[in-house]
Amino acid sequence: MAADTLEKALAAEVDVRVRAALNEKMEVLRKALRGLEGVLTGAEVKAATAAKPTPRPRNSKRACSIVGCKRPVKSRGFCAAHYQKWHKLSGTGKLPAEWKPDAAPHSIKDVKLPRGRAGNARNQEAAAF
């Protein structure tokens, strides 16, 4: 019985001391925070927290790889339109050998794709085999 009460008394004493030490540390932190609030104004805090994302470098000065195209490069040395064409041609396996990505500007001859009935016939022919 005596050991039990002693244990309880010790636990209470430890609890009181730990709480006192924690309160002391918290008071020091609160004081430091108050000091920092005095240094920075609201605008400075806003500017410091709102980090601007660095803009992605764009090589828009380069010209498209396709002969006669005046649009700036978007990706892989092609402008947006020719990149899309390159992507679709490579996806269907109809990509001409000279259509290599990141080629010199105005170095690749454009491909005229069949439209209308001719294009439809070609697509159906390709689908049959």
Ligand SMILES: [Zn+2]
């Ligand atoms: Zn182009």
